[in-house]
Amino acid sequence: MLEREGEPSGLIDAWEGVDAVWLVDAVSSGAEPGTVHRHDASERELPAALFRTSTHHMGLAEAVELARALGRLPERTVVYGIEGASFRTGETLSPEVETAVVQVADAVREEVAECTRRR
């Protein structure tokens, strides 16, 4: 498990040579706080609008699509987005988001286990 800033060269490098990757990020799409978005990036393009919260302008969506264009996207790439409640400095997780984090962690654990079983 790795924590990254969402910067493309670092991300692409981090998943270099792996068969499957699960990416988890915070999103702010206007949905209810704690809403979990699951996106299978192996099947379809990652919507840039959902994962554009970086002041680098190049964030997770660009990293995934850039990797796809370069043939460096893992065969299985799943992206989870958790809708945040507040992005103010010093805030801790709101209860809705905390629940969603546990939910996503369980889901990823299950998907990883299933993926390993199949191999």
Place this chain on the structure above:
Amino acid sequence: MARARTRTIKTDYLARVEGEGAMRVKIAGGVVEEVKLDIYEPPRFFEAFLRGRAFTEAPDITARICGICPVAYQMSACHAMEDACGVEVGGQLRALRRLLYCGEWIESHTLHVYMLHLPDFLGYESAIELARDHPETVAKALELKKIGNEVMTVVGGREVHPINVRVGGWYRAPRKKELQPLVEKLERAREIALETARFTAALDFPDYEQDYELVALDEAGEYPIDLGRIVSNRGLDIAVSDYDDHFVEEHVEWSNALHSQLRERGSYLCGPLARFALGAGRLTPVAAEAAKEAGLEPGERNPFRSIVVRSVELVYAADEALRLIAEYEEPDAPTVEVEPRAGVGHGCTEAPRGILYHRYELDADGTILDAKIVPPTSQNQRTIEEDLRGVVERSLDVPDEELALLCEQTIRNYDPCISCATHFLTLEVERR
């Protein structure tokens, strides 16, 4: 007055710039009537929430203004605080600062040259499209950027928003052997940067020049990065502490970013073109040779060729980082003690996009009473609008869609960072 035809060229959302802005150009009867770079990203009030914080917090708080040039914020903030407290950070502690800065220049310039600006020259909408047709080019860019990240990680503790910088120096100075693995990587970075300079020099450039007042830092014997006096090609030569006597910021109704001007002289340009014009003679031999080969002269005034200057600065940053590592000696202490005192301090360093000025007023125990931050994009905003006007005036026959793209490219010549430019707060504006 008869108006043959009114054309409005506008882009509501500027792509490939840092942050959110729009552009509007109005042409009536063959005359450019209005040019506006509209920065609508909301202001972020950093100066206000610095008030009441400890002087030691400014580097980390201000670094959060920008995800692409946090080192610039940290360095300008540190210098200003050290100036206020009467401390100078020199020797290897300063060398490490310059090294970290080289890492940021590599990261930021690579991002701009390849991902943000190059698609304009090659006719692509984005770096992703560019990558589909030119995967080797983009792969090299990622490799180069990653080396910048690695310098940031080794010296700064993290690839974005470094955690090792503090007023007075560092929390921990790297061991010599920790820097050593960077040597081979930086040699590779220099090689890619040299290829980049050859590649960008061969692009097609719109024919446009402007007689700018160019402003950059000046320190004897060094290409401007982390300190120096503020100078221009028209005789400006001032200490950083005199900044406010010579530069003024004003609010314009169409932008959330302040416009800077030189008092009684008007607009000016800072960033790669200015640094190169004023500091070309202080490049390392390898970078100077790259500039020569790319056909760059200090008299270069075509803003579209800033992509070539950035490429040469990439060569310089890699080369300078190698020199700093070769000459590095572990310092006895990672930091100089800084005792707070009441006063005002100023700091100015060369962010990848141009000079970044900080001024702080402290009380006796080091609490920040007042803060002022002037990022390069605010300083270049007026010049960007003048370039837009000039470019449009020369291209009146160009169809709207093509003209809009040319205007966007004109804006991207400056690698504008809108996130930085909207950090501001002016009390006058707030009271209206």
